Amino acid sequence: MLRLILAEDSVLLRAGLTELLTRGGHQVLAAVGSAEELVRAVEAQRPDAVVTDVRMPPGFRDEGLRAALELRAQDPSLPVLVLSQYVATAYATQLLTGASAGGLGYLLKDRVGEVAEFLDALRQVAEGRTVIDPEVVRVLLSRQSEDRPLARLTPREREVLTLMASGLNNQALAARLFITEAAVVKHASSIFMKLDLDATEGNRRVLAVLAHLSGQEAEA
Incomplete structure (x- = not known):
């Protein structure tokens, strides 16, 4: 309680x-x-x-x-x-x-x-x-211009990024997308590599992604 x-x-x-x-x-x-x-x-x-x-x-x-x-x-x-x-x-x-x-x-x-x-x-x-909220992340993603790092992400990686920011852990993410946890880890690693971010976990991981999205929006 x-x-x-x-x-x-x-x-x-x-x-x-x-x-x-x-x-x-x-x-x-x-x-x-x-x-x-x-x-x-x-x-x-x-x-x-x-x-x-x-x-x-x-x-x-x-x-x-x-x-x-x-x-x-x-x-x-x-x-x-x-x-x-x-x-x-x-x-x-x-x-x-x-x-x-x-x-x-x-x-x-x-x-x-x-x-x-x-x-x-x-x-x-x-x-x-x-x-x-996933809709907030989608809006941030939609505002990225084609020359930004987010343009490198595949459609599946964008799905993973959106759900990651909404608070889902790897297990819940895998269940939502009907993929294995190993596949989630692979997608997450690829996302962080493409965004030039450290592959931190949990709360820090979400904050890193959102800080990056917000920073990219400010530059656009």
Whole structure:
């Protein structure tokens, strides 16, 4: 069971998320509707993890994200799962910049409808892993020009890269793509070689890929 702080400005969605998380076996210590309340609640309750929307009052721009970054600056080990209505790669990049041991997640709100996937993503973030919505990775991939290293990747390697960033380990990746774990390792090694990255594992591996994607996007 995780002790959670939830921040969502929509009353209905906040109530729905609270119910979903409670049914998932977790304890929602506080469910708040603004970024200021989120910061105060975390400081008072010291939760195991935070789930927050990007856009919060009063400006409904990126107040929730900025609150998450503030909380991470105070406690780099605090797991944070950020929810967004739309694909905004700049938000994902901001969240991942300077990422440390604490888990981080960036998911589209549509993913919440897939309850099992959403709860699994939260679990991974709480365990210190990085989970990024596959659609965000696809957008980053689609923005790479043909002269960038990502153009060297085969269609299968792009599939592996997308699922890797969404938090799947080698076993789960193999099951999703109906290939062997040995094949996953081979594809991953090829990806890192083509991107000139160290073949690190786990959370560091995902962060390395996303840092590379974000950097390539900035240069484009």
